[in-house]
Amino acid sequence: MTKPKVLISDKMDPNAARIFEARGCDVDVITGETPEQLIARIGDYDGLAIRSSTRVTAEILEAATNLKVIGRAGIGVDNVDIPAASSKGVVVMNTPFGNSITTAEHAIALIMALARQIPAANARTQAGEWPKNDFMGVEVTGKTLGLIGAGNIGAIVASRALGLRMKVVAYDPFLTEERAIEMGVEKVDLEALIERADFITLHTPLTDETRNILSRERLERTKKGVRIVNCARGGLIDEAALKDLLDSGHVAGAALDVFAKEPAKDSPLFGTPGFICTPHLGASTTEAQVNVALQVAEQMADYLVNGGVTNALNMPSLSAEEAPKLKPYMALAEKLGSLVGQLAHGNLTRIGIEVEGAAAQLNIKPITGAVLAGLMKRYSQSVNMVNAPFLAKERGLDVREIRREREGDYQTLVRVKVDTEQGERSVAGTLFGKTQPRLVDIFGIGIEADLTGDMLYVVNEDAPGFIGSIGSLLGKNGINIGTFHLGRREAGGEAVLLLSVDQPINQDVMKQICDTPGVKVVKALSF
Secondary structure, eight states, X not given: OOOOEEEEXXXXXXHHHHHHHHTTOEEEEOOSOOHHHHHHHGGGOSEEEEOSSOOBOHHHHHHOTTOOEEEESSSOOTTBOHHHHHHTTOEEEEOTTTTHHHHHHHHHHHHHHHHHTHHHHHHHXXXXXXXXXXOOOOOOTTOEEEEEOOSHHHHHHHHHHHHTTOEEEEEOTTOOHHHHHHHTOEEOOHHHHHHHOSEEEEOOOOOTTXXXXXXXXXXXXXXXXXXXXXXXXXXXXXXXXXXXXXXXXXXXXXXESOOSSSXXXXXXXXXXXXXXXXXXXXXXXXXXXXXXXXXXXXXXXXXXXXXXXXXXXXXXOBOTTTHHHHHHHHHHHHHHHHHHHHHXXXXXXXXXXXXXXXXXXXXXXXXXXXXXXXXXXXXOTTOOTTHHHHHHHHTTOEEEEEEEOSOOSSSEEEEEEEEETTEEEEEEEEEETTXXXXXXXXXXXXXXXXXXXXXXXXXXXXXXXXXXXXXXXXXXXXXXXXXXXXXXXXXXXXXXXXXXXXXXXXXXXHXXXXXXXXXXXXXXXXX
């Protein structure tokens, strides 16, 4: 059996390469290449281990014909085109815990540096001055720390701040009341945080929703004398507005470890009174550098050799033992979710994922993730199995998981139910030969069909000659039928036609089908 090949393209602790080799991978360490050089080389590798220097673009992924996994030694993955990786079937992993403590400690250090103006005091003292009266600081004890982002790093910052006797208020769309109580913080909305905080620290990823989360408007509504720290991602703060408010004295101090454009060599913030900066040092401790390198090597090797997935950003985690069993179920689940998403009308309020028979013995989380990834494509084409649950939550979708260990008509079954404005809708599927996904029920009508490529869904009145009229209509328009699947509630009642076609059906043909006598519903589908 050929060994998986891994390329380490950024400087990393040498023990990472040793772990790959010990786990049965061939590894090359080639750093500092240009994008063109990486494009020429990447086709030979199954895995790519990176830090922040390598940018994995769609062009690089297009050339990565054998690539199966990208491992980012660190938290941020804004240097990886995740949608492009997902579309190519490449798993993207990070190491969210390897440098959490280091980054959190750096944020606390910057809070203290702002409170006591340590960098400026140090510089002037070493310049031969004794400017004791120029540096009147503030205590952090009793002050309110506003935490934007209450994930792993944010939680560590909160615990350290509470140890300093600060009051912590936190904004995070995914923070529950129970988790807030557990952390010892007060959950608030963003506007309340901005108005109340004496110090603000950011610990959220950079997304379309969080870009410039501290905009000029929000910065102007902060408490006068606020101090702001960002050790998360550049682009979370409007840097031009921050400079203006530092100059005016509204913001008493700001400390940035990250910038919208890096390396930041000519930022207008440089030299501004009250401004402190460091060159992206959040993860720069000996312990963190070793931890993330070893962790990413372990995760990638486990995936390449055993199929285990840990800390993936575009699919749920699953153990090496679970992976082979769950793979066909996840393919079935995503197709069922996509089918419901394409056919259900109006706003969805609830979704139920039911597993029955053999499926009930498996880890249901990857199955649920796959259903939601398929369903949420009705809202976003960049959705994946990690962000789909969050997108569902943002839209108020109540997700239920149900196991039924009994065995019904099929040895294994996955059913997806959604509540819509028109009532409950349900589809179900099984595996043929334990590996082939097959639809067996659509809205209460039994039908056996593959879900693949471009398809046409028709609900019609069961009547003689209907199938022939649809076939003739498609033939006249040059559309070739691949497969033909039929189902009905009862003779002469409501029937379903589901067929695959060799190309998408345009709107003109869709209208012709709609005008065909007996047709109730027509929908073009794509899988």
